[in-house]
Amino acid sequence: MQTLNDYEIIEKLGSGSYGDVMLAKQKENGQLVAIKTLEKRLLIKEKKQYQVFIEKEVLTQVKHPGLINLIASFQSSSQIYLVLEFVEGGDFANFLKINKNISQQNIVFYSAEIVSILEQLHSHGIAHRDVKPENIMVANNLHIKMIDFGTANFFDERGLPESVRDKLNELREVSQQDERFMDEIDQYQQKHKATFVGTAEYVSPELLEDDVCGPQADLWALGCIIYKMFTGITPFCDQTEYLVFQKVRACQYQKNNKIPQEAMDLISKLLVRDPLSRLGGGLPNSKNTYRELKSHPFFKEINWDQLWSRKGPDDVQIHLKKQSQKQELQLKKQSSALKPEVVLTGLVNKKTGWMIYKLRNMILYDYEIPKLEYFDPNTGMKKGQIILDKNVIIELLKGQFNIDVPNKKKYYFKECEHPAQLWVDKIKDIMKKRLNYE
Numbered sequence: 187m188q189t190l191n192d193y194e195i196i197e198k199l200g201s202g203s204y205g206d207v208m209l210a211k212q213k214e215n216g217q218l219v220a221i222k223t224l225e226k227r228l229l230i231k232e233k234k235q236y237q238v239f240i241e242k243e244v245l246t247q248v249k250h251p252g253l254i255n256l257i258a259s260f261q262s263s264s265q266i267y268l269v270l271e272f273v274e275g276g277d278f279a280n281f282l283k284i285n286k287n288i289s290q291q292n293i294v295f296y297s298a299e300i301v302s303i304l305e306q307l308h309s310h311g312i313a314h315r316d317v318k319p320e321n322i323m324v325a326n327n328l329h330i331k332m333i334d335f336g337t338a339n340f341f342d343e344r345g346l347p348e349s350v351r352d353k354l355n356e357l358r359e360v361s362q363q364d365e366r367f368m369d370e371i372d373q374y375q376q377k378h379k380a381t382f383v384g385t386a387e388y389v390s391p392e393l394l395e396d397d398v399c400g401p402q403a404d405l406w407a408l409g410c411i412i413y414k415m416f417t418g419i420t421p422f423c424d425q426t427e428y429l430v431f432q433k434v435r436a437c438q439y440q441k442n443n444k445i446p447q448e449a450m451d452l453i454s455k456l457l458v459r460d461p462l463s464r465l466g467g468g469l470p471n472s473k474n475t476y477r478e479l480k481s482h483p484f485f486k487e488i489n490w491d492q493l494w495s496r497k498g499p500d501d502v503q504i505h506l507k508k509q510s511q512k513q514e515l516q517l518k519k520q521s522s523a524l525k526p527e528v529v530l531t532g533l534v535n536k537k538t539g540w541m542i543y544k545l546r547n548m549i550l551y552d553y554e555i556p557k558l559e560y561f562d563p564n565t566g567m568k569k570g571q572i573i574l575d576k577n578v579i580i581e582l583l584k585g586q587f588n589i590d591v592p593n594k595k596k597y598y599f600k601e602c603e604h605p606a607q608l609w610v611d612k613i614k615d616i617m618k619k620r621l622n623y624e
Contacts, residue, residue, distance in 0.1 A: 188260045190267060193221065204228045205265070209272065219257055222268040229266070231619075238266060241335040243350045245270075248310050251494040252303035254323070254333045273331055275324035275504040282319060285502045286418065290446060291487075292499045293415045296330060298480075298488045300408055301466075303332050305476045308401040311342035315399065317407035318388045319414070328498025341400045386427045386528060387420040391435050391459055394531065402461035405479075409456030409464075416445045421457060428547050429566040431531055452484040527552040530604070530612045536560060537598035545602070550609075556616040558589075572597060574613065576621040582610045589613075 193210040196218075205223035212219060229235050245256035245268070258269040275281070278296075282288065300322070307314060314321075314335065321334045343351055390406035392399055413421045421439035424430050433439065437459045441450055455465035465482065468474025480490060489496070530550040535543040546560040546569060556574040561567060572578075572589055579590040587606040589597040599609070 188258050188269075190221075190260075190262070193219070193269075195221075204234065210269075218272040218274075220270045220272045222270060224266040224268070226261075226264055226266060237336060239353075240338055240340065242268065243353065244307075244312055244335045244338055247350050248306060248312065250303060250306040251329065252299055252331055253306070254331050270333075271331075273323035273325050273333075275326055275328070277320050278322035278324055278330060279319035281324045281502070281504060282415065282418075284504070288415060288502065289499075290416075290449070292502060293412065293449070294484060294487065295499060296415070297408070297412050298485055298490070298493055299330050300332075300411065301476070301479060301485075302490070302493055303330075304401070304404050304408065305480075307338075308404070308476075311340050311344060312338055313341050313399065313401040314338050314404050315393070316388075317404045317411070319411060324504050326504070328500075328502060328504065329494065339399070386430045386434075387423055389434060390461070391437065392461055394431055394434060400461060400467075402464050402467035405456050405464045405467050406461075409453045412449065412456075413439075413442070413445065413453050416449060417442045421453070424566075426561065426566055426568065427528060427549060428531070428561040428563075431547075432563075432566070448482075448484045452482050455482075529616055530609065532603035533563060534560070534602050534604075534609070535600040537600075543600060548599075548609075550612055550616065552616050552620070554620065556613070556620055558613070574617055574621075576617070578617070580610055580613055580617075582606060 192213055194213055196209045196211060199207045199209050199220065205225050205228070208221045208223065210219050210221050211217065224238060229238060242256070242259055245254065246259075254273065255271040256268060257271060258267075260267050260269075285292075300317070304314070304317070314332065314337075316334065316337045317332070321332060323331045323333055325331055343354065388407040388410045390403040393403055410420050410422070413419075422430050422433040424433060437457060439457065445453065452465070458464045461467055462469065462474070465474065466476050466479030468478075480488075528549055529552050532548065534546055534548045536546045536548075538544050545563055547563045548558055548560040551557050551559070558572040558574065560569050560571070562569055572591065574589075577592050579592070581588040581590065583606070585606055586598065586600045587610050588599070591597070599606070601609070
C-alpha cells in the first residue's frame with residue numbers, strides 16, 4: 187500500500203474547496219504526477235464522501251485514452267490522496283488562447299475527441315456535468331484528456347461496470363446504520379436532480395432550472411465549445427452572469443459568419459432546449475444516439491476507429507512564450523480558486539419601500555467571503571449586493587426570508603422562483619463552509 191512518503195513533493199499547484207493539488211515525483215521511478223489531496227473532515231462536514239467515491243470509481247473503472255489516468259489512491263487518518271498523471275501541455279482554454287486562428291480541420295479533430303470521450307462516459311451511465319475547456323487538458327502528443335470528475339454523477343447504474351455496482355451495494359449495506367451517509371446517497375440518487383454545477387457559459391437550461399439532469403447536459407457544453415473554437419467567444423456570453431443565464435434559458439444565441447454551414451448545423455442541433463432532442467441525446471435504441479451524432483457531415487473526414495492512434499495536429503502550439511508548465515498550472519489553479527462559484531440563482535421579490543416589493547434576479551456566490559448579488563430582471567442591471575460575513579443574521583419566515591447586516595441594513599425577500607427555505611439553507615451552508623457560521 188502506497189503512502190505519501192513514496193512521493194517527493196515539488197510544489198503546490200493550487201487549492202480547492204476540500205484540499206490541495208500538488209506536483210510530485212515518484213521516488214521509485216522519477217515520474218511526475220499530480221496529487222489531489224482531500225481533507226476527510228471537510229468532506230464529512232459538507233457530506234461529499236459519496237462524490238469522492240464517484241470521482242475515484244470513474245477514473246478507476248472507465249478506461250479511455252481521453253480520460254486522465256488515476257495512478258494510485260490511498261489515505262491517511264485525515265486525508266484522501268488521488269495520484270493522477272501529470273499532463274504537461276496545459277488546459278484547452280489556454281490552448282485556444284495560444285491558437286486563436288485554429289483551423290477548421292483541427293476544430294473537427296478536437297470536437298471528435300470530445301465526442302469520443304463523452305460517448306465512453308455516457309455508455310457507462312456517467313455524466314460529467316462540468317464539461318468546459320478548463321477541464322480538458324492537452325497532452326504533449328496534442329491529443330486531449332478530460333479531467334475533474336468532482337461533479338460527475340451516475341445517471342444509469344445499469345451502464346456501470348459490475349465492480350462499481352457491487353461497491354455501491356456494499357456501501358449501502360455497510361452504511362445502513364449511518365443515517366447521515368444513507369441520507370446523502372438517497373438524496374444524490376433521487377432522480378439525479380440537477381444542482382447548479384459548472385460554468386455559466388457552458389451550463390445547460392435544465393441545470394439552471396433544477397430539472398432532471400442527464401448526459402445531455404454534456405452535449406450542450408459540446409455545442410458551446412465548438413462555437414467558441416470557431417469564434418473565440420461562447421454562444422451565450424454577456425456582461426453579467428444573470429444575462430448569460432437568461433440567454434441560456436431562452437436558448438438565445440447569434441449565428442456567426444465565422445462558423446461554416448455544416449458546423450452551424452451541428453451546433454444548432456446540440457444547443458436545443460429539450461435535452462432528449464439534442465443530437466446524440468436520445469434514449470437508447472432511439473434514432474438519436476451517438477451513431478447519429480458521429481454521422482453528422484461535420485465529422486465526415488473523421489475515422490473514428492483511428493482517432494486516438496493518429497498523430498495529433500502539427501500546426502498548433504501548446505506553450506505560450508517561455509512560461510513553464512508549472513507556472514501555467516499554478517496560475518490556472520490560483521485563478522480558479524479566486525473565481526466565485528454560483529450556488530443558486532432565481533427570482534425573488536425584494537422589499538424596496540413600505541409595502542413595496544420589486545422583482546429581482548438574485549445570485550448566491552460561493553467565495554472566500556460569500557455574497558449575494560441582485561439584478562433588475564428586465565435590464566440585467568446590477569442593483570446591489572450583500573456581503574455575507576459572519577455577523578450577518580438570516581431569518582426564515584413563512585414564504586419569506588430576511589438578511590440582517592448589523593449596523594448597516596436589513597433586507598427583506600419574498601419567495602418567488604425558489605422556496606424561501608431553499609435560499610436560507612443554501613446561504614447558511616455556504617456561510618458554514620467559509621466562515622464556520624452557526
